[in-house]
Amino acid sequence: LAKTTQPISMDSYEGQEVNITCSHNNIATNDYITWYQQFPSQGPRFIIQGYKTKVTNEVASLFIPADRKSSTLSLPRVSLSDTAVYYCLVGDLNTGGFKTIFGAGTRLFVKA
Amino acid sequence: SAVISQKPSRDICQRGTSLTIQCQVDSQVTMMFWYRQQPGQSLTLIATANQGSEATYESGFVIDKFPISRPNLTFSTLTVSNMSPEDSSIYLCSVEIAQGRTEAFFGQGTRLTVV
Numbered sequence: 001l002a003k004t005t006q007p008i009s010m011d012s013y014e015g016q017e018v019n020i021t022c023s024h025n026n027i028a029t030n031d032y033i034t035w036y037q038q039f040p041s042q043g044p045r046f047i048i049q050g051y052k053t054k055v056t057n058e059v060a061s062l063f064i065p066a067d068r069k070s071s072t073l074s075l076p077r078v079s080l081s082d083t084a085v086y087y088c089l090v091g092d093l094n095t096g097g098f099k100t101i102f103g104a105g106t107r108l109f110v111k112a
Numbered sequence: 113s114a115v116i117s118q119k120p121s122r123d124i125c126q127r128g129t130s131l132t133i134q135c136q137v138d139s140q141v142t143m144m145f146w147y148r149q150q151p152g153q154s155l156t157l158i159a160t161a162n163q164g165s166e167a168t169y170e171s172g173f174v175i176d177k178f179p180i181s182r183p184n185l186t187f188s189t190l191t192v193s194n195m196s197p198e199d200s201s202i203y204l205c206s207v208e209i210a211q212g213r214t215e216a217f218f219g220q221g222t223r224l225t226v227v
Contacts, residue, residue, distance in 0.1 A: 032214070034214070034215075036216070041220075041221070041223075042218075042220060042221070043116075043204050043206070043217075043218025043219055043220060043221055044155070044216070044218055045218070046215040046216065046217075049213045049214070049215070087154070100145070100157075100206065100208065100216045101157060102147075102154045102155040102156075102157075103154060104154050105154050
């Protein structure tokens with residue numbers, strides 16, 4: 001499984017756009033990129049998943065450059081409730097024996 | 113999607129005793145996963161539990177310490193045996209479902225304190 005590197009923490013203010021970048025230099029051809037969000041005292045929650053270019057859903061956007069060695073999670077107009085830990089994961093979804101391995105994550109603090 | 117229920121949600125246990133954590137899923141799933149999350153840390157995978165076979169443990173985790181049962185496709189238990197204060201942690205159950213994307217669903221966790 002490819003190793004990921006993220007900033008340990010980030011600060012932002014309400015209403016700003018937040019971009020969290022994850023490095024995964026050893027990503028393999030069949031690997032997908034997935035982001036999870038975790039609030040205190042809860043299990044992680046799926047945010048978004050992608051393979052290349054750009055993916056957007058109702059919560060966030062995921063930007064993946066052509067070389068796929070990094071990815072950026074973009075959270076538009078964050079609110080206080082977006083304060084959480086965000087995990088970037090990389091793995092092959094086609095092996096039939098996939099398992100989710102978590103890195104250190106990025107602690108996002110949104111201030112009023 | 114999947115809804116996962118874990119019991120107990122929290123417990124305080126004496127060292128040397130054992131605690132069994134239950135995980136119930138509202139749909140049949142092939143594989144279930146158990147994680148440990150120590151305060152302020154990320155999640156560490158303990159083992160993968162397949163129905164009808166022995167669990168597969170990650171490096172640093174052994175069956176004698178963390179025996180796992182998987183009697184059917186909707187239920188699993190994790191036992192933390194012969195507990196010490198170092199076992200104080202949050203234990204989470206998870207399943208992964210492929211539905212156009214592959215998404216992991218987590219229980220709310222069991223907060224264990226060993227005194």
